[in-house]
Amino acid sequence: MAVHDEPVEDLEDLYENAPCAYLSLRPDGTIAKSNATLSAWIGVPREQLLGKRFLDLLNVAGRIFYETHFAPLLRMQGFFNEVALDLVTASGGRFPVLANALVRKGAKGEIVFIRVTLFNAGVRREYERGLVAAKNAAQSTLKEEREVSQLREQFIAVLGHDLRNPLSSILGVAEMLLRKDSTEQSRTYLRLMIGSAHRMSSLIDNVLDFARGRLGAGIPVNMEASVPLAEMLSQVVEELRTGSGHAIVAEIAIVHTVECDSSRLGQLTSNLLGNALTHGATDKPIRLRAVTQERALEISVSNSGKPIPAATMERLFQPFFRGEVRQSQQGLGLGLYISSEIAKAHGGSLTVQSSEVETRFTFRMPTKG
Amino acid sequence: MSPIERNNVKISGSGPRAMMFAHGFGCDQNMWRFVAPAFETQFRVVVFDHVGAGGSDLSAYKPEKYSSLNGYADDVVEIGRELGLQGAVFVGHSVSAMIGALASLKAPGMFESLVMVGPSPRYMNDGDYVGGFSETQIDELLESLDDNHLGWSAAMAPAIMGNPDRPELGQELADSFCRTDPDIAKAFARVTFKSDNRGDLDKITARTLVLQCSDDIIAGMQVGEYVNARIAGSRLVKLAATGHCPNLSAPDEVISAIRAFA
Numbered sequence: 070m071a072v073h074d075e076p077v078e079d080l081e082d083l084y085e086n087a088p089c090a091y092l093s094l095r096p097d098g099t100i101a102k103s104n105a106t107l108s109a110w111i112g113v114p115r116e117q118l119l120g121k122r123f124l125d126l127l128n129v130a131g132r133i134f135y136e137t138h139f140a141p142l143l144r145m146q147g148f149f150n151e152v153a154l155d156l157v158t159a160s161g162g163r164f165p166v167l168a169n170a171l172v173r174k175g176a177k178g179e180i181v182f183i184r185v186t187l188f189n190a191g192v193r194r195e196y197e198r199g200l201v202a203a204k205n206a207a208q209s210t211l212k213e214e215r216e217v218s219q220l221r222e223q224f225i226a227v228l229g230h231d232l233r234n235p236l237s238s239i240l241g242v243a244e245m246l247l248r249k250d251s252t253e254q255s256r257t258y259l260r261l262m263i264g265s266a267h268r269m270s271s272l273i274d275n276v277l278d279f280a281r282g283r284l285g286a287g288i289p290v291n292m293e294a295s296v297p298l299a300e301m302l303s304q305v306v307e308e309l310r311t312g313s314g315h316a317i318v319a320e321i322a323i324v325h326t327v328e329c330d331s332s333r334l335g336q337l338t339s340n341l342l343g344n345a346l347t348h349g350a351t352d353k354p355i356r357l358r359a360v361t362q363e364r365a366l367e368i369s370v371s372n373s374g375k376p377i378p379a380a381t382m383e384r385l386f387q388p389f390f391r392g393e394v395r396q397s398q399q400g401l402g403l404g405l406y407i408s409s410e411i412a413k414a415h416g417g418s419l420t421v422q423s424s425e426v427e428t429r430f431t432f433r434m435p436t437k438g
Numbered sequence: 439m440s441p442i443e444r445n446n447v448k449i450s451g452s453g454p455r456a457m458m459f460a461h462g463f464g465c466d467q468n469m470w471r472f473v474a475p476a477f478e479t480q481f482r483v484v485v486f487d488h489v490g491a492g493g494s495d496l497s498a499y500k501p502e503k504y505s506s507l508n509g510y511a512d513d514v515v516e517i518g519r520e521l522g523l524q525g526a527v528f529v530g531h532s533v534s535a536m537i538g539a540l541a542s543l544k545a546p547g548m549f550e551s552l553v554m555v556g557p558s559p560r561y562m563n564d565g566d567y568v569g570g571f572s573e574t575q576i577d578e579l580l581e582s583l584d585d586n587h588l589g590w591s592a593a594m595a596p597a598i599m600g601n602p603d604r605p606e607l608g609q610e611l612a613d614s615f616c617r618t619d620p621d622i623a624k625a626f627a628r629v630t631f632k633s634d635n636r637g638d639l640d641k642i643t644a645r646t647l648v649l650q651c652s653d654d655i656i657a658g659m660q661v662g663e664y665v666n667a668r669i670a671g672s673r674l675v676k677l678a679a680t681g682h683c684p685n686l687s688a689p690d691e692v693i694s695a696i697r698a699f700a
Contacts (some may be wrong), residue, residue: 081451096687097680097681098680098681122653124655128578129571129575129578129579129584130575130579130581131582132655133571133579133631133655133656134464134579134582134583134586136655136656136681136682136683137462137464137465137532137656138464138465138586138616140470140681140682140683140686140687141464141465141468141616141686142615142616144683144686144687145468145471145616145686146615147616151587153586155582166481197585198584198585201584236685294698365665380668383567
């Protein structure tokens with residue numbers, strides 16, 4: 070039931086003054102019919118448009134692109150959609166549009182008309198060009214940043230590597246002197262020296278591992294390591310004990326076979342003990358416990374002292390994170406990160422619990438039992 | 439990877455000689471779909487995609503190699519060697535007309551005839567030479583390429599990279615014509631429209647046919663006449679077809695012209 074005063078849509082007017090431009094092209098691309106909207110957009114009266122080629126309405130770049138890309142598509146698939154084109158206006162300006170086209174075929178499959186609909190796309194085109202520019206800018210910044218950071222990491226890797234050799238000679242000579250020298254005072258100095266050299270050596274290892282990880286190689290583990298784990302851990306404890314003079318109570322009970330990289334787990338343990346020495350109470354012993362169960366290995370290091378603040382706990386295992394310590398004791402903040410990466414490489418985990426009673430780091434990995 | 443896979447080479451038909459069809463900027467081997475089959479009864483018909491277009495191996499794209507038309511011509515020669523082509527007919531559309539000419543110079547004997555459809559040795563005007571476009575216009579074209587690759591790159595990248603979760607993307611891609619990788623297409627446009635191979639024309643010794651459309655805005659009549667005048671013994675046929683792609687808009691006219699020549 071029709072409402073009495075409802076206006077009737079006039080199809081002729083809908084065509085002429087639609088919110089989009091309409092064109093019908095002959096098979097040779099010349100304009101057979103166009104609507105008033107198109108003339109209004111580009112300021113060219115219809116009489117001047119009829120008989121012109123559609124291409125003539127475009128800028129040169131658009132003409133080339135149309136001829137090389139869209140004319141072929143029309144012939145092959147009979148349509149194209151969402152093509153960005155610029156119409157040239159009577160005053161020489163540009164009127165950006167999005168074009169859709171559809172071939173109307175006759176009974177024998179011959180092309181009768183190519184119908185083209187154009188949508189005003191000025192704002193959209195601005196926006197899209199802005200996006201493209203922003204994307205290009207972001208990509209080139211990213212590329213530069215990547216190059217710089219890769220260079221920096223290569224530099225770190227080379228530097229770390231070059232520091233290793235002189236450090237081993239210092240350590241070697243100091244250990245030799247410690248065995249030979251008799252005065253108690255120089256033995257004390259030598260122990261301090263050896264302790265510092267070991268700390269420096271593990272810092273270099275961490276830096277090298279970090280750089281290697283960042284350069285894409287990851288932290289390498291060798292599960293067929295030659296030194297037995299128990300022996301390796303005793304050696305690490307001994308090194309740190311000698312260097313610090315701090316009491317370390319070690320309980321090492323590796324009774325099951327463990328498939329692991331013992332020197333990497335030595336590095337992990339050394340990092341944990343080093344942290345305990347730096348952050349723990351100086352008058353209470355540090356405890357190391359390394360035990361195997363039926364199907365697991367557990368290494369834990371605990372110390373007394375102030376608990377780790379909750380906010381710090383969250384970021385503890387991130388690279389370059391350093392807790393609140395005295396300036397002189399600041400490291401790079403890589404130890405716990407590298408240790409947790411070593412744990413991951415073994416299919417295990419590194420966790421922390423901290424209370425007023427003690428702070429305990431625990432490494433767990435599954436074993437074949 | 440063999441040039442056959444790299445360039446998505448397709449072989450059909452049989453005959454004592456081979457006829458190789460090469461597409462130009464903006465499309466792929468589909469460009470020849472209405473023309474090439476007509477020669478299958480007399481020729482071994484070879485079609486392919488330039489690297490970056492159609493079903494070619496995009497990973498084979500090396501910016502330095504393809505920084506001039508010579509890189510594309512080297513590919514043509516490699517395909518020809520792989521197929522053992524001798525005395526073959528090369529049919530090149532648009533920029534591939536010059537690519538074929540360069541290939542014929544690189545591998546004497548491989549192509550005894552060249553069919554150049556809408557050729558241009560230089561698209562930009564230069565002194566007395568009328569190529570059809572000013573340098574500014576070509577620069578504007580190169581800048582505007584981003585406008586129309588927006589939608590394409592976003593829709594096609596996942597399919598090109600292989601997207602097992604959405605097989606319909608692969609299907610859509612398989613059905614689409616004239617696919618081009620947006621970044622490679624941009625570089626190819628630059629190489630094409632900034633090329634200048636006028637100096638190579640008088641070195642051509644292959645029998646040459648120039649097919650010139652009326653009203654071609656990419657390679658106009660004066661360019662076709664220039665090419666014809668510079669190649670010794672070449673023949674110029676002016677087609678009634680309009681536009682730059684007679685192989686699609688007037689395939690029958692193109693087929694008869696090639697038949698009469700080859």
